[in-house]
Amino acid sequence: MSGVILSIKDLQVSYGGIEAVKGVSFDVHEGEIVTLIGANGAGKSSTLRSIVGLVRPRAGQIVFDGEDITGQDTTNIVKKGITLVPEGRRIFPDLTVLENLKVGAYMRRDRLDEDIEWVYSLFPRLRERSWQAGGTLSGGEQQMLAVGRALMSRPKLLMMDEPSLGLAPIIVRDIFSIINEIRKRGVTILLIEQNANMALQTADTGYVLETGRITISGTGAELLSNEAVQAAYLGT
Amino acid sequence: MELFDKLLPYLLSGISVGGQYALIAVGYTMVYGILRLINFAHGDVFMVAGLMMVYVSTWAPLYVAIPLVILLTVLLGFVIERVAYKPLRRAPRMSVMISAIGVSYLLQNLALYVTGGLNKNYPTIPWISDTVSVFGATTKMVTLVTPVLTFLLVVLLVQLINHTKIGMAMRAVARDFETSSLMGIKINNVISITFIIGSFLAAIGSMLFFTNYPGVTPTVGAMPGLKAFVAAVFGGIGSIPGAVIGAFIIGICENIIKGLDTLLTTFGVIQQPLGLSTFADAFTFVLLIVILVFKPTGLFGEKATDKV
Numbered sequence: 109m110s111g112v113i114l115s116i117k118d119l120q121v122s123y124g125g126i127e128a129v130k131g132v133s134f135d136v137h138e139g140e141i142v143t144l145i146g147a148n149g150a151g152k153s154s155t156l157r158s159i160v161g162l163v164r165p166r167a168g169q170i171v172f173d174g175e176d177i178t179g180q181d182t183t184n185i186v187k188k189g190i191t192l193v194p195e196g197r198r199i200f201p202d203l204t205v206l207e208n209l210k211v212g213a214y215m216r217r218d219r220l221d222e223d224i225e226w227v228y229s230l231f232p233r234l235r236e237r238s239w240q241a242g243g244t245l246s247g248g249e250q251q252m253l254a255v256g257r258a259l260m261s262r263p264k265l266l267m268m269d270e271p272s273l274g275l276a277p278i279i280v281r282d283i284f285s286i287i288n289e290i291r292k293r294g295v296t297i298l299l300i301e302q303n304a305n306m307a308l309q310t311a312d313t314g315y316v317l318e319t320g321r322i323t324i325s326g327t328g329a330e331l332l333s334n335e336a337v338q339a340a341y342l343g344t
Numbered sequence: 345m346e347l348f349d350k351l352l353p354y355l356l357s358g359i360s361v362g363g364q365y366a367l368i369a370v371g372y373t374m375v376y377g378i379l380r381l382i383n384f385a386h387g388d389v390f391m392v393a394g395l396m397m398v399y400v401s402t403w404a405p406l407y408v409a410i411p412l413v414i415l416l417t418v419l420l421g422f423v424i425e426r427v428a429y430k431p432l433r434r435a436p437r438m439s440v441m442i443s444a445i446g447v448s449y450l451l452q453n454l455a456l457y458v459t460g461g462l463n464k465n466y467p468t469i470p471w472i473s474d475t476v477s478v479f480g481a482t483t484k485m486v487t488l489v490t491p492v493l494t495f496l497l498v499v500l501l502v503q504l505i506n507h508t509k510i511g512m513a514m515r516a517v518a519r520d521f522e523t524s525s526l527m528g529i530k531i532n533n534v535i536s537i538t539f540i541i542g543s544f545l546a547a548i549g550s551m552l553f554f555t556n557y558p559g560v561t562p563t564v565g566a567m568p569g570l571k572a573f574v575a576a577v578f579g580g581i582g583s584i585p586g587a588v589i590g591a592f593i594i595g596i597c598e599n600i601i602k603g604l605d606t607l608l609t610t611f612g613v614i615q616q617p618l619g620l621s622t623f624a625d626a627f628t629f630v631l632l633i634v635i636l637v638f639k640p641t642g643l644f645g646e647k648a649t650d651k652v
Contacts, residue, residue, distance in 0.1 A: 162522060182525040191526065198523040200516050211516050214509070215528035261528065 113138045113296050114159070114190075114265055119168035121154040128154040130320035131168070136265070136298055136313075141291055143307040143328070144300045145341055146317035152300035153195060155317070156267050159298075160192045161185045173264065187215055189264035193271060197254040201243025205234055208242045208253055212260030220260065227256035230286055248279035255283070259290065266290065268299040272306060284310050304341035308332045316341070350610055352481045354603035355596065360487040360556070362595025363494035367549030368572035369579070369587035370498065371542025377518045377582040378538050381440050385424055385447035387569015389543055392451055393417040393550035394466060394560040395459065401467040410469075414547045421543025422536055430532060455562035463561050466554040473555055486555045491592075493552070497545060498588050505584070510537060518582075567625070571598075574632045580642030589643065594631065598624045 114136040121129040129151040136142045144152050158165045159172075161182040170178045177185050200208055209227060213220050228235040231252040237245060242253060251271060258266055271287075272280040284306055291297055301307035308314050311328040316337060324337060331337045368390055375383045396416050400409045428447045432440045472486040505511035517524045517534045525531055553568060554560060572587075575594050579586025601624040605617040635642060 160526065162525075183528050183530050186526060186528040194523060194526065198520060200519050200523070202519065203512065203515060207512055210509075211512055211524075211527050211529075214513060257527075 111138055112136070113173060114298070115169075115171040116155070116159070117169040117171070119155060119158060119170065120166045121151070121158050121163055122166050123154075123163075127166075127320055129158070129165075132317070132320070132322055134315055134322060134325070136296060138296055139291065139294060140312045141287065141297045141299070141310055142313045142315070143311035144298070144315050144317050145302070145304040145307055145331075145337075146300075147340075148302070149319075150317040151320040152317055153269055156192060156269055156298070156300060159185075159267065160190055162192075183215075186261065189262075191258040191261050191263040191266055193254045193258045193266070193268040195269035195273065197247075197250045199242040199245070199250045199253055199257075201241060203242055204239050205242055205245070205253060206238045208257050209234075209260050212257035213262075215261065223260055223262065227259055230259075230289060231256055248275050248282075251275060251279070251283060252286075255286065255290075259295075263295060265296045265298060268297070270301060271299060272301060272303045280306060304337070305332075308337075347607075347611070349480060350607055351600070351603070352479055353483065354599045354607075356478065356481060356483050356487050357556075358596030358599030359592065360483075360490045360552075360595070361599060362592035363490035364549045364553040365568060365572045365575050365595050366494050366588040366591035367497070367545045367552070368568060369575040369591045370501065370584055371546050372573050373576040373579070373581055373584060373587040374538050374542055376576070378514065378535055379429070379440070380437060381429065381444065382573065383542075384441070384444040384569075385428075385451060386542065386546065387565035387567075387572070388448045388451035388455075389417060389421055389424070389565070390546045390550050390553075390569060391455060391560065391562065391565030392420060393543075393547040394554045394564065395455055395464065397551065397554070398464040398466060398560055399458075406467070406469060409467075410551065413551075414544060417547035417550075418540050418543045421539040421546075425536060425539040430535075452562045452565075459560075459562060461562065463559040465559045466557065469551065469555055472552070484556060486552055490552045493548070494588070497548065498584065501541065501545075502584060510534070514538065571628050574628050577632060578635050578642055580645030583642070583644040586642055586644035594628055597627055597631075601627050 112135045117133050119129055119132045120127065132151065132155060144155065146152050154163060157163045159170055161180050164179050168178070169176060172188060172190060177188065200211065203211060209224055210220060213223065233249055234252055234256060237249065242250065245253060271283050275283070280303065287297060287310060299307060308328040308331050314326060314328050314331040315322050316324040316331065324331065324334060326334065368386065371386050372383060375381055393413060397409060397413045400413055404412065424447055428443045429440055432443055472484065472489050474485045475482055476485050476488065478488070505514055513524070513529045513534050516527065517529060517531055521531055571594055572591060575590035576587040578594065579588070579590030602621045604620040608614045609617060
């Protein structure tokens with residue numbers, strides 16, 4: 109693996125006195141798929157949201173591409189090449205599918221045709237529905253659109269918050285195979301999941317987050333065979 | 345045919361006033377669409393635009409004064425948002441609303457200070473003040489210009505919102521601040537542009553309105569502001585076409601009520617005037633109550649998108 113693209117050092121996040129993240133440190137290497145797994149309220153979402161500047165960390169440091177981005181504005185961070193597929197998709201319901209993709213490339217000034225073509229080739233369903241309002245898509249299609257929209261900004265690091273939430277198993281498998289496809293394009297991926305099985309099968313590296321701390325780390329395969337992980341997250 | 349002849353003058357001024365309300369109402373509805381804020385200061389921005397015209401036209405020729413006043417009004421709208429609303433972005437919505445009421449009174453009091461409470465005569469803008477005759481009814485040119493100009497501006501605005509990049513950003517921000525910022529959209533810029541467009545239209549509206557009005561006083565913005573607000577609610581707040589249609593309906597109804605006495609006596613329905621014109625303003629507010637009771641989302645209010 110090549111160099112470190114994202115480095116989190118002793119990240120702490122709290123909301124009104126309640127500590128959600130209590131000193132988390134980890135590195136993401138370029139071209140890797142990294143996953144954070146953990147139960148509800150373990151601090152996964154807070155970690156992603158502070159990386160992209162939606163919440164201000166209380167302490168700690170976030171270094172992306174050699175630059176300290178801790179506490180910067182979301183728009184600045186996005187411009188540097190980080191994007192987040194938010195939990196619950198958050199499609200713009202009254203923009204068309206095509207407009208949703210275009211809005212994903214809002215900061216870019218060059219031509220978008222190639223990227224739109226690429227997204228449509230990853231998700232052919234979106235091409236069929238390109239003139240439909242985003243709000244009329246099914247949950248799975250909305251997730252595809254959310255991923256496609258995020259890709260339109262040509263991110264170096266794509267973060268995903270629970271991409272499998274509320275989707276049928278067959279669609280979840282599709283989404284994960286496309287995550288692999290996206291990685292082949294050189295995009296680094298950081299995803300958080302409650303669906304630990306699928307996430308660990310896909311990931312190069314995994315971290316287990318428990319009540320705001322990383323308790324176990326290793327390669328995806330190591331975590332899959334780890335007894336503690338199996339007992340707590342894989343239900344075997 | 346006689347009915348038409350009698351009705352026409354009221355209809356004409358109704359359409360004209362409706363257009364002027366429409367230009368103000370669009371500002372209310374756009375700001376609501378993005379910030380979910382009833383911008384109570386909007387009517388007063390309209391008043392200040394009128395007042396600025398009074399003062400600027402004393403030293404500048406109209407071809408300088410008109411663009412300058414538009415520019416200053418736009419600047420005023422921009423500054424109000426940055427100073428009074430932006431710092432409250434994360435505050436409860438009620439706080440922003442109270443701030444808006446504060447700005448409204450601040451502008452009225454500043455105007456009172458500057459004018460000494462005296463009625464200031466609005467300058468005569470040539471051409472649109474000319475008298476014309478339409479099917480035998482005499483009226484000012486502004487009566488004809490207003491609906492045309494309103495229509496043009498609204499069509500342009502709808503094009504901007506539906507077919508440009510910034511329009512797309514406005515629609516996105518109106519739905520979801522957080523996700524919009526994830527797209528790299530600078531929320532504050534989009535909000536500023538919304539206020540700029542609203543103030544621009546209010547400035548145009550004030551020029552058309554005051555051409556037909558005796559003069560500018562510090563509280564002159566309140567009534568047209570309120571009526572434009574009712575128009576926006578009537579049309580479904582957040583919807584631009586709704587606000588425009590609502591404004592025309594209110595303008596026309598209000599003017600027909602003003603002429604009701606004359607019309608009814610002419611046709612012998614009543615023997616002497618009953619002073620019905622007094623109810624012209626009341627009509628608007630009765631309409632507001634009826635709408636809020638029976639269809640709170642208005643004519644074209646936000647509808648939930650259905651799955652297909």
